[in-house]
Amino acid sequence: MTLKKHVKAGLSALALSIAVSLAPTATAAEDPIKVGILHSLSGTMAISESTLKDTMLMLIEKQNAAGGIEGRMLEPVVVDPASNWPLFAEKARELLAKEKVDVIFGNWTSVSRKSVLPVIEELNGLLFYPVQYEGEESSENVFYTGAAPNQQAIPAVDYLMNDIGVKRWVLAGTDYVYPRTTNKILETYLKDHGVAAADIMINYTPFGHSNWQSIVSDIKTFGSQGKKTAVVSTINGDANVPFYRELANQGLAASDIPVVAFSVGEQELSGIDTAPLVGHLAAWNYFMSVDNDANYDFIDAWVAYTGKDDAVTNDPMEAHYIGFNMYVEAVKKAGTTEVNAVKDAIIGVSVPNLTGGYATMMPNHHITKPVLIGEIQDNGQFTTVWQTPSTVAGDAWSDFLPGSKDLISDWRKPLFCGNYNVVEGTCGGKSKVAAN
Amino acid sequence: MSILRSLTQLFVVCCLSLPLLAHAQDTREEGPALLQALAEASSADKGDVISRIAKSGDERARDWLAAFADGKLSRIEDSGQFVIVLENRGRNWTVADALTGEPMGEVSRRELDTIRINNALRRELDSILSVIDLTVNNAERRLEAARALRGRVDAALSKRLAELLPDESDDRVRTVLQDALAIYRLEQGDITAVAPLSGSLNSEVRAALTSAARSDDPKLVAAANDALASIEQKLKFNRAAETLYFGLSLGSVLVLAAIGLAITFGVMGVINMAHGELIMLGAYTTWGMQQLLPGQPGLALVLSIPAGFLVSALAGVAIERSVIQFLKGRPLETLLATFGVSLILQQLVRTVISPLNRTVITPEWMSGSVMINEALSLTLNRLYVLGFALVVFAGLMLIMRKTRLGLEVRAVTQNRAMARSMGIKATRVDIMTFALGSGVAGLAGVALSQLTNVGPNLGQNYIIDSFMVVVFGGVGSLWGTLVAGLSLGTINQLLEPWAGAVLAKIVVLVFIILFIQKRPRGLFPQKGRAAEG
Numbered sequence: 001m002t003l004k005k006h007v008k009a010g011l012s013a014l015a016l017s018i019a020v021s022l023a024p025t026a027t028a029a030e031d032p033i034k035v036g037i038l039h040s041l042s043g044t045m046a047i048s049e050s051t052l053k054d055t056m057l058m059l060i061e062k063q064n065a066a067g068g069i070e071g072r073m074l075e076p077v078v079v080d081p082a083s084n085w086p087l088f089a090e091k092a093r094e095l096l097a098k099e100k101v102d103v104i105f106g107n108w109t110s111v112s113r114k115s116v117l118p119v120i121e122e123l124n125g126l127l128f129y130p131v132q133y134e135g136e137e138s139s140e141n142v143f144y145t146g147a148a149p150n151q152q153a154i155p156a157v158d159y160l161m162n163d164i165g166v167k168r169w170v171l172a173g174t175d176y177v178y179p180r181t182t183n184k185i186l187e188t189y190l191k192d193h194g195v196a197a198a199d200i201m202i203n204y205t206p207f208g209h210s211n212w213q214s215i216v217s218d219i220k221t222f223g224s225q226g227k228k229t230a231v232v233s234t235i236n237g238d239a240n241v242p243f244y245r246e247l248a249n250q251g252l253a254a255s256d257i258p259v260v261a262f263s264v265g266e267q268e269l270s271g272i273d274t275a276p277l278v279g280h281l282a283a284w285n286y287f288m289s290v291d292n293d294a295n296y297d298f299i300d301a302w303v304a305y306t307g308k309d310d311a312v313t314n315d316p317m318e319a320h321y322i323g324f325n326m327y328v329e330a331v332k333k334a335g336t337t338e339v340n341a342v343k344d345a346i347i348g349v350s351v352p353n354l355t356g357g358y359a360t361m362m363p364n365h366h367i368t369k370p371v372l373i374g375e376i377q378d379n380g381q382f383t384t385v386w387q388t389p390s391t392v393a394g395d396a397w398s399d400f401l402p403g404s405k406d407l408i409s410d411w412r413k414p415l416f417c418g419n420y421n422v423v424e425g426t427c428g429g430k431s432k433v434a435a436n
Numbered sequence: 437m438s439i440l441r442s443l444t445q446l447f448v449v450c451c452l453s454l455p456l457l458a459h460a461q462d463t464r465e466e467g468p469a470l471l472q473a474l475a476e477a478s479s480a481d482k483g484d485v486i487s488r489i490a491k492s493g494d495e496r497a498r499d500w501l502a503a504f505a506d507g508k509l510s511r512i513e514d515s516g517q518f519v520i521v522l523e524n525r526g527r528n529w530t531v532a533d534a535l536t537g538e539p540m541g542e543v544s545r546r547e548l549d550t551i552r553i554n555n556a557l558r559r560e561l562d563s564i565l566s567v568i569d570l571t572v573n574n575a576e577r578r579l580e581a582a583r584a585l586r587g588r589v590d591a592a593l594s595k596r597l598a599e600l601l602p603d604e605s606d607d608r609v610r611t612v613l614q615d616a617l618a619i620y621r622l623e624q625g626d627i628t629a630v631a632p633l634s635g636s637l638n639s640e641v642r643a644a645l646t647s648a649a650r651s652d653d654p655k656l657v658a659a660a661n662d663a664l665a666s667i668e669q670k671l672k673f674n675r676a677a678e679t680l681y682f683g684l685s686l687g688s689v690l691v692l693a694a695i696g697l698a699i700t701f702g703v704m705g706v707i708n709m710a711h712g713e714l715i716m717l718g719a720y721t722t723w724g725m726q727q728l729l730p731g732q733p734g735l736a737l738v739l740s741i742p743a744g745f746l747v748s749a750l751a752g753v754a755i756e757r758s759v760i761q762f763l764k765g766r767p768l769e770t771l772l773a774t775f776g777v778s779l780i781l782q783q784l785v786r787t788v789i790s791p792l793n794r795t796v797i798t799p800e801w802m803s804g805s806v807m808i809n810e811a812l813s814l815t816l817n818r819l820y821v822l823g824f825a826l827v828v829f830a831g832l833m834l835i836m837r838k839t840r841l842g843l844e845v846r847a848v849t850q851n852r853a854m855a856r857s858m859g860i861k862a863t864r865v866d867i868m869t870f871a872l873g874s875g876v877a878g879l880a881g882v883a884l885s886q887l888t889n890v891g892p893n894l895g896q897n898y899i900i901d902s903f904m905v906v907v908f909g910g911v912g913s914l915w916g917t918l919v920a921g922l923s924l925g926t927i928n929q930l931l932e933p934w935a936g937a938v939l940a941k942i943v944v945l946v947f948i949i950l951f952i953q954k955r956p957r958g959l960f961p962q963k964g965r966a967a968e969g
Contacts (some may be wrong), residue, residue, distance in 0.1 A: 226647035
């Protein structure tokens with residue numbers, strides 16, 4: 001413990017000397033920039049979130065090796081909310097009020113994000129959220145670097161409808177907010193495109209569901225009606241493995257009924273024998289297999305950092321990579337880490353993503369992303385089969401839900417509103433307006 | 437004379453070999469050109485190139501197409517050389533030259549350009565590869581190829597199949613090919629195709645009949661509907677059998693998870709919240725065994741059965757000695773303490789091994805399914821687990837009824853003080869019983885590793901279900917656990933198709949609450965004075 005303190009003191013002394021010598025004009029150069037990392041390291045979500053913590057530590061280490069931000073070193077503050085949703089709010093408060101961090105990178109599940117949202121808004125913090133989510137939210141303090149439904153679900157359905165010729169749809173999901181909202185959007189979208197209600201089957205299962213026999217059998221029956229059928233899966237995390245296993249055991253191959261998943265990435269695949277899944281699909285904004293030098297460099301750095309030759313990268317990691325670089329650029333642009341200045345500066349910032357393009361922060365605090373459809377290969381990787389011709393800007397409020405189709409979000413002045421109704425011309429005020 | 441003869445010989449040799457040579461030269465030239473075309477074609481044009489490759493007659497064509505279908509046909513960026521990827525794990529891939537087949541060692545992933553494929557192309561390729569496979573000598577492969585073609589026949593393919601049909605020697609392959617052709621004829625609106633298809637349980641046949649029933653020709657619609665009605669009759673029976681199988685297999689999982697608890701909770705009266713983690717340890721033992729014996733997942737799985745039992749039994753003894761023995765007769769404290777133990781074990785696995793799930797490989801003989809008929813097939817992994825659960829149950833019954841240990845356990849359970857005064861070492865019996873119950877949990881873990889994720893949360897998902905089964909069956913009764921597990925599984929699977937998975941679970945829970953109100957001691961209540969007290 002004391003050794004750690006010494007090292008820390010040494011580091012900040014080093015940072016100080018470098019900072020002083022490089023940027024004598026910087027006013028607060030002696031303080032490091034504190035970066036809060038709010039990811040579960042224990043409990044059920046540790047499986048997904050612990051790698052994001054390591055990603056952040058790696059990015060911070062790299063930035064510090066390159067001289068920090070304008071000479072100021074970055075100091076990570078790691079806390080463990082232990083997959084416990086109320087604890088997320090407590091830990092966020094601890095980070096902002098006690099540790100006085102300048103920015104937080106964190107959260108995975110939507111419910112944990114909803115839990116920290118009031119705290120972040122009350123204490124005027126900054127949160128970068130790296131996971132694909134259901135949309136229908138816009139906060140002036142949160143930056144959504146993961147995909148909104150129009151950056152993942154809708155393009156995937158378009159691909160199935162136009163390229164594969166799917167006529168019958170199974171929307172299968174885990175029973176919580178993200179799948180329910182996404183499926184509601186998709187249902188409306190499909191009906192708008194002339195799909196009859198009888199050709200849509202919706203199914204929800206509990207978290208960690210492991211007995212898929214009768215559901216897979218139902219899907220099989222549903223798919224044997226002479227029309228091309230596909231499964232759109234918002235099944236979360238662990239439950240996917242027995243689902244795919246049952247599909248393979250009951251002889252449903254990808255060429256008969258393809259499954260397109262929104263929550264199955266390289267990391268989930270590393271925990272299963274992928275041979276029976278070959279050809280099933282996933283929609284993401286990044287694949288580890290993308291043939292791009294920036295991506296190869298990132299993978300090499302990650303392998304070196306973890307020391308594991310078989311370490312995999314995935315979409316939320318790329319989201320943190322983008323989010324972190326955007327924050328760095330925004331601080332440089334604003335010349336300070338002061339929250340309101342960074343918030344204003346970050347809109348319009350563009351940084352390279354790992355798929356060979358650029359990501360731009362939009363006024364609604366979502367970013368532009370390419371949408372990739374990939375097929376699972378037997379080595380646990382995806383091969384890209386389809387890609388949007390250009391990047392797609394994230395839409396905070398879905399155009400396919402009756403309550404939100406007239407809403408837009410724009411955090412630039414003078415509008416400065418998270419849910420502006422373009423028909424009525426009013427700001428809904430559901431979201432908190434800046435305290436200052 | 438001799439000169440003339442040798443000249444004639446030369447002439448004959450030339451004549452015979454020239455076409456051969458020319459043919460060989462053709463393919464040598466065409467191979468690279470075809471691959472080049474495949475690599476450079478857009479997704480839409482690739483199908484055309486594929487059929488050109490298939491028609492080229494090159495003996496390597498099948499390998500190329502199969503590699504392409506697997507996404508393993510690549511090109512080296514700098515040299516433009518075509519290679520087939522043999523091993524594509526990690527950052528360096530082992531490749532072989534696509535044209536000569538010579539191994540070329542490892543090449544960095546950065547250097548390789550994989551030739552893109554998608555599902556539509558893969559479907560097309562499947563048909564082409566199946567047609568090639570229809571001419572091989574192996575009847576099983578021909579059968580598989582014929583099955584794959586059913587429902588995918590188009591005009592060109594139907595001609596080819598009609599040619600192949602008279603030469604086919606295997607009856608099963610013939611039947612499947614005839615079905616495939618009949619489906620094609622039905623798709624063309626041929627009403628005579630309905631008769632040979634009626635009575636088939638195959639899903640492709642049903643799909644074809646369903647679309648025929650939607651056609652404009654009223655005669656065809658009537659014939660198709662008749663055929664469908666007779667198929668539906670047969671299907672009903674099969675569906676019922678399938679649901680029963682699903683129910684029993686879910687039930688067997690519940691029985692396996694709960695039966696260890698039936699001993700520790702039911703017989704000893706210890707509320708062991710760490711029971712789920714003992715299951716988890718068994719599953720991790722399977723993973724560990726597979727790591728120790730790479731390449732032999734089947735053997736590792738078999739060896740995991742005793743190993744998983746031992747590991748969990750030892751962990752159980754450790755828990756009993758360090759925590760439970762000091763809390764005898766204080767159920768609330770035991771509950772809290774063992775809950776703590778369960779959290780410690782979970783985090784231990786997370787810290788020592790990894791928070792990520794581990795891959796447990798399903799051996800070849802446990803994947804896939806046994807086909808009873810076209811509409812009913814039983815998945816093999818669940819069939820094995822069902823059998824395993826029954827074997828474990830029978831073994832436990834034997835131990836409890838026929839061995840000294842079983843006798844002593846029953847004696848201590850019924851009247852501890854009396855048993856001790858008869859010279860039974862109650863403490864030793866406690867340890868042995870707890871070890872037995874924990875070991876059985878380990879066995880459950882070995883079985884579950886084949887059905888679900890092996891990760892730190894494995895146990896948590898089963899602890900509630902296990903208690904539910906034990907309480908429903910009647911605390912202390914092994915038979916009760918068996919009957920309760922199997923019946924709860926079946927009820928759940930009966931409800932699931934129309935209520936959905938979430939509601940089915942709730943309905944089962946409500947049912948148990950009501951049942952416990954009526955019969956607080958469960959299905960098979962313990963009898964006698966000890967139980968009353």
